[in-house]
Amino acid sequence: MISIALLGVLALVAIAPIAIAMSGSPNATGFVYGSCLIVTLILFLIALEILFAHPAASTVVLPLGLPWLGAHFRIDPLAAFFLVVVNLGGAAASLFALGYGRHEETPQRVLPFFPVYLAAMNLVVLADDAFTFLVSWEFMSLTSWALVIAYHRVHDNIRAGYVYLLMASFGTLTLLLAFGLLAGSDGGYAFDAIRNSHPAAGTAALVLILVLIGAGSKAGLVPLHAWLPLAHPAAPSHVSALMSGVMTKVAVYGFIRIAFDLIGQPQWWWSLVVLGVGGVTAVMGVLYALMQRDLKRVLAYSTIENIGLIFASLGLALAFKAYGMNVAAALALTAALLHVFNHSLFKSLLFFGAGSVLSATGTRDMEQLGGLIHKMPQTAFVFLVGCTAIAALPPLNGFVSEWLTFQAILLSPQLPSWGLKLMVPAVGALLALSAALAAACFVRAFGITFLGRSRSPEAAAAQETDTNSLAAMYALAGACLIAGILPGFFIDALAPVVQQLAGGRMPVQLGGEWMSQWTSIVPIAESRSSYNGLLVFAFMFIAGMVTAFAIHRLASDKIRRGPAWGCGYPDASVATQYSASSFAQPIRRVFGSLVFGAREIGTMPPPGSIAPARLTVRLRDLIWDFTYAPIASAVGVIADRLNYLQFLTIRSYLSLVFGALVILLTVLATWP
Amino acid sequence: MAVITDFALQGAQMLLVLLMAPLLTGFVRKVKARLLSRQGPPLLQPYRDLIRLLRKDVVLANNASWLFRVIPYVVFAATWVAASLIPTFRSGLLFSWTADLIAIIAVLGSARFFLALAGMDAGTSFGGIGSSREVMIASLAEPAMLMIVFVIALIAGSTQLSTMAAFMNSADVGLRVSLGLALIALIIVAVAENARIPVDNPATHLELTMVHEAMVLEYSGRHLALIELAASLKLLLYVSLIACLFAPWGISPAIAAPTLLLIGAAAYAGKIAALGFLLAVFETSIAKMRAFRVPEFLGAALMLALLATLLRFVSRSF
Known part of the structure; x- marks a missing residue:
């Protein structure tokens, strides 16, 4: 199995040179995305097969990489699950790009990197030693960086690429240090050796912090998220979908692999850190998302929110695991993994929708859009499904993972530690707040973009997107619905993964009595809590249908059209509609002054003057201003000071080298 | 046989909430009018309004989309399903395990999500103001509601409403600080959720302060009837929820004689009337607040609920 998977990865890599050779040919787009679609589908099926049929791990060692180490690869249930996520997202993106990619102006800047990027993400998940993992990780960063700057003529994109490259290198550096600490002085870099080495408590804690920084910066944890909303929207939309929907999940994989698998038994206070960071990330991410007017940036910030939710669940799982509460840990971990899967579905779907809007109207600025539901009814429909799912509304899938998280929180009073007793309810409140704000955010995103009247001639002239793109979006929307109404199936599929990591599993969901248990999910016991997505969906559907039928038959089914009522004030200009900024104004007023230092300055002209009144809104990114900006300016100042080192004589350089050597030898000699 | 009875009881519950909802709305209106020394509309006026609206043609704004026409049915269906899952006269109904309290709140959230979208569909400034304020209110009310659910769930050891009601009816509850905070x-x-005074005024029009009414301003005919009915159902839902959690006396258990069912029904009617009366008194004795005072009002609820949850986490006896 694993050799077939590696062959698939090799095939993906092999597509790249063919893409370069074909550059300029009109068939290149179809070939690259078509073959990516086939290969990722095969990899997806292999991963499914392993997850369901062969939970035992299989390994292979190839004579590549470091001579004394080789390249270890391994598929266990955890890797298989993430392979499913990566390749499902990859297949959907390839299918979407079969249509979307034809609008590309410079396909040769995207086509060679796309398959390699997919291959790199697969390799990170397959890697079974630190060296292979880090090389694949860096490979993933570099290929995605190349895709981020594909439209390099837009100035902002170059800056986005620069920030991304810096943060990616920083993240890899911390991961490198983490693996260095894990491997110990004898350098056992294979994951098997690390797993058996049991680091000391202090080392393990340091490793956890380093991994949280390294994987967290890739995933977008606050305050390491700064690159994400710049880089994800800058890439072509199918790549944005992969970066947001899939690559952040690969980062989550990195965290889970190290924190739950390699590092051994966790300590309870680790979970405090992870929980706190997760909760804050969730709320900050969605608040930022609410303030944006660029549709793709809204989606990128919402990714940060969802990553926060995932990390909060992971934190809970760590807490339960630290105290040996395996069933509760399994519940929290299932919630996190299910959200990983769900988010990869609906975030890809939403980015595809945003891409379709972008190619139909030429803009991502929501203030220029509006009324697209009339021009692009199908895109609007699938985008609405995605919005409902990500807003955690039943009966779609986003709600299921959120519900499981809340059920896990309700188990946490049994935790003995006082710190956790205070932290968990606070994080619960933060997650509840972020869920409610996410609903507001996606009412805004959908309402401003697709509803109302067109705010620009481009939006008024938009046309429905092509069939390939629609097929990809419909497939994902269908998956969102299925995962929402039959969650028991997915929870059972996650059981081997959870068993491996948490040492326990949730009760079997499928296979009970039909109706009362078959489609319900029951985390602990039925008297305690249960949720049946299928029945909620069926009830709502039947109730709505029966009502519609009865009313149309028995009462009235006539429709007249007229101008909008609007309390009798005719709104001739489309500018009188609520805009993205005005929609967010109440929330900006409630949360903004604290989080963004928001200021609204209104200037009224003096009486008699015909000058317009002005309202200026100032938002500050406090995280950028207080962390990144000082670091950047400090680096600048230090660079200026050290500048004179460039103009020394040869003697000074030699004496510097000598001095450095002496210091290093002294350190080495006195090292304990 | 038992299955048929179960189905009949579940169906009775669905019909009961549907039929009682306008009555409660009419009752609150009547009491409010009498408190203001007015005659007030007859109790059955909401039914007449609904029938009148159902018979009228729908007038759609020129650029209203298909979504605008679907949303009344979605909102109504979601609210109706949520309302029929709250135990009223009998707990442990056939489909009570379909959704626990968290899921019921989320189903209501779906209804609100779509209603807010409907407000933005016609592209008028009134619809936008309604939607944007509605989501602002929801962004505070929903987390507060979830924290309240947490408190009661931690006390009762379950998020399943039937179990919660049974526990709240037992002797184990006692007087608890956290429960008091959660009730407030x-x-x-x-x-706030039902757009009552002091957060919103259900009787207002042509005012910049209205929220719910501004959002549904473009609806007419049968669509408006469904939305009005959904609003009544939501009021009944919250009143039933308060009754079920904080006054669970008389709710008949899952296996019970018909007399107990009758007692349950009578107790339910009494509780709803009492709570409706209190709501009317509350509404007449307070003025509507400015839109931007609402966050403070709701923030208080959120803080109280969070405090109650913390108390529960800290000690089992609070």
Whole structure:
């Protein structure tokens, strides 16, 4: 199995040179995305097969990489699950790009990197030693960086690429240090050796912090998220979908692999850190998302929110695991993994929708859009499904993972530690707040973009997107619905993964009595809590249908059209509609002054003057201003000071080298 | 046989909430009018309004989309399903395990999500103001509601409403600080969620302060009837929820004689009338607040509920 998977990865890599050779040919787009679609589908099926049929791990060692180490690869249930996520997202993106990619102006800047990027993400998940993992990780960063700057003529994109490259290198550096600490002085870099080495408590804690920084910066944890909303929207939309929907999940994989698998038994206070960071990330991410007017940036910030939710669940799982509460840990971990899967579905779907809007109207600025539901009814429909799912509304899938998280929180009073007793309810409140704000955010995103009247001639002239793109979006929307109404199936599929990591599993969901248990999910016991997505969906559907039928038959089914009522004030200009900024104004007023230092300055002209009144809104990114900006300016100042080192004589350089050597030898000699 | 009875009881519950909802709305209106020394509309006026609206043609704004026409049915269906899952006269109904309290709140959230979208569909400034304020209110009311659910779930050891009601009816509950805080928070949330004074005024029009009414301004005919009915159902839902959690006396258990069912029904009617009366008194004795005072009001609910949850986490006896 694993050799077939590696062959698939090799095939993906092999597509790249063919893409370069074909550059300029009109068939290149179809070939690259078509073959990516086939290969990722095969990899997806292999991963499914392993997850369901062969939970035992299989390994292979190839004579590549470091001579004394080789390249270890391994598929266990955890890797298989993430392979499913990566390749499902990859297949959907390839299918979407079969249509979307034809609008590309410079396909040769995207086509060679796309398959390699997919291959790199697969390799990170397959890697079974630190060296292979880090090389694949860096490979993933570099290929995605190349895709981020594909439209390099837009100035902002170059800056986005620069920030991304810096943060990616920083993240890899911390991961490198983490693996260095894990491997110990004898350098056992294979994951098997690390797993058996049991680091000391202090080392393990340091490793956890380093991994949280390294994987967290890739995933977008606050305050390491700064690159994400710049880089994800800058890439072509199918790549944005992969970066947001899939690559952040690969980062989550990195965290889970190290924190739950390699590092051994966790300590309870680790979970405090992870929980706190997760909760804050969730709320900050969605608040930022609410303030944006660029549709793709809204989606990128919402990714940060969802990553926060995932990390909060992971934190809970760590807490339960630290105290040996395996069933509760399994519940929290299932919630996190299910959200990983769900988010990869609906975030890809939403980015595809945003891409379709972008190619139909030429803009991502929501203030220029509006009324697209009339021009692009199908895109609007699938985008609405995605919005409902990500807003955690039943009966779609986003709600299921959120519900499981809340059920896990309700188990946490049994935790003995006082710190956790205070932290968990606070994080619960933060997650509840972020869920409610996410609903507001996606009412805004959908309402401003697709509803109302067109705010620009481009939006008024938009046309429905092509069939390939629609097929990809419909497939994902269908998956969102299925995962929402039959969650028991997915929870059972996650059981081997959870068993491996948490040492326990949730009760079997499928296979009970039909109706009362078959489609319900029951985390602990039925008297305690249960949720049946299928029945909620069926009830709502039947109730709505029966009502519609009865009313149309028995009462009235006539429709007249007229101008909008609007309390009798005719709104001739489309500018009188609520805009993205005005929609967010109440929330900006409630949360903004604290989080963004928001200021609204209104200037009224003096009486008699015909000058317009002005309202200026100032938002500050406090995280950028207080962390990144000082670091950047400090680096600048230090660079200026050290500048004179460039103009020394040869003697000074030699004496510097000598001095450095002496210091290093002294350190080495006195090292304990 | 048992299955048929179960189905009949579940169906009875669905019909009961549907039929009682306008009555409760009419009752609250009547009491409010009498408190203001007015005659007030007859109790059955909401039914007449609904029938009148159902018979009228729908007038759609020129650029209203298909979504605008679907949303009344979605909102109504979601609210109706949520309302029929709250135990009223009998707990442990056939489909009670379909959704626990968290899921019921989320189903209501779906209804609100779509209603807010409907407000933005016609592209008028009134619809936008309604939607944007509605989501602002929801962004505080929903977390507060979830924290309230947490408190009661931690006390009762379950998020399943039937289990919760049974526990609250047992002797194990006692007087608890956290429950008191949760009750106050729940009342605040219920007032805000149902667009009652002091958060919103259900009787207002042509005012920049209205929220719910501004959002549904473009609806007419049968669509408006469904939305009005959904609003009544939501009021009944919250009143039933308060009754079920904080006054669970008389709710008949899952296996019970018909007399107990009758007692349950009578107790339910009494509780709803009492709570409706209190709501009317509350509404007449307080003025509507400015839109930007609402966050403070709801923030208080959120803080109370969070405090109650913390108390529960800290000690089992609070």
